[in-house]
Amino acid sequence: MIVVVGGGVVGLFAAYYLKREGVDVALVEARDIAHSSRAAAGVLEFTKFELNRINVGGYASRYLKMIRSGKAALRRIDPLWLLTYLKMYGRDPGADVWAFMSEMAQFSKREYFRLAEESNDFELREEPVYEVVDEVEKEVDSLRRDPLRPRFEVGELDGRRVIVYLDAVVVSTDLLADRLVRELSGVKIIKKRAAELEDKHLVLEDGERLAVDGVVFASGWWCRRMGVPVAPLKGYGVRAAAAQKPGKTIADFVGGVFVVPFSRWVKITGRFDVDPYPDLKYLDKVLEAARRWVPSFEVFDTAVGYRPCTPDGLPILERRGDAVIATGTCRLGWTYGPAMGKLAAELALGRRGDTPLTTRRFR
């Protein structure tokens, strides 16, 4: 049996592909399925990576500026992560890694369209995203530097020049998480916390021991317990009922909020805090910013999400003995979810060699 630890988007897709291979698979999730992943806006950016690259030159000072203006908070940082970040600062992983990321993105896109063709019960739609930014020209430069070559144009929204990102696909992460759970019918889902992998057994927190052939650790930023440099970049995702929804998907980087309309609700997301605590301390700021785009709404569901971020913003996909580690997608976990799950499944089954995304790059 192969056990997947973590029922976020990466773990759900890993279990999905293992099931499709006819493998005996179980999913272990300490809390509710996708409690953290559900917070996401659901904007899939298959050709845009620049925002994830938290180690490009100049990023640290931009982030400090965000902290000073109250748009981000740094509440607790792991010293080992910080040291690795300083070491990786300004490093570009090279063309082969970007080619690999681009293949992962295109695989994920194909898979989302295949799932939607079977049944579009997660409101997938291809549409431009309107990005409100501080300085349009600077953003244009940054998009031109993006190794994944996004298609975009400069447009207008609410009387303001904005970036219109043309390659976006939007999905409801709430509905997609539910769909993936339905796809996993027959897979044993165990609501417990995994403690350790010991001698071909996954030991759960209550002492239960599961005999395993392999384990996929898709446990988000909690993978740090395995010595993996990954930090929790916390944000909130709320679903709100609104009589008048915006007609577009808006990524307002000035206000610090994404507003995405769906048929039954508006998804409002925001914050990028280095923060492992589960409270709602900065939620009001996000809701306040959203009022610019949806003047009146009523929140009926709030999720706290932790983007698992590595010091270079690239994911980790690595086999260590009987374990596979699949984490580190940062802002783009839904965008890369299918590819992360598929590669983790292949690594667990011994059907492929190492990826260029191992932790060896941090040494």
Ligand SMILES: Cc1cc2nc3c(=O)[nH]c(=O)nc-3n(C[C@H](O)[C@H](O)[C@H](O)COP(=O)(O)OP(=O)(O)OC[C@H]3O[C@@H](n4cnc5c(N)ncnc54)[C@H](O)[C@@H]3O)c2cc1C
């Ligand atoms: C506000 C916000 C907006 C976002 N918007 C987007 C977006 O528009 N597009 C996009 O592509 N991405 C977006 N993201 C990023 C995306 O949500 C994340 O990259 C993704 O959720 C990471 O998924 P994961 O499965 O790796 O980790 P997680 O979702 O963190 O899942 C890990 C799971 O493992 C479980 N777990 C941990 N340890 C154990 C253990 N020992 N035993 C059992 N279970 C355990 C946890 O409870 C958790 O459920 C957003 C994130 C946030 C917070």
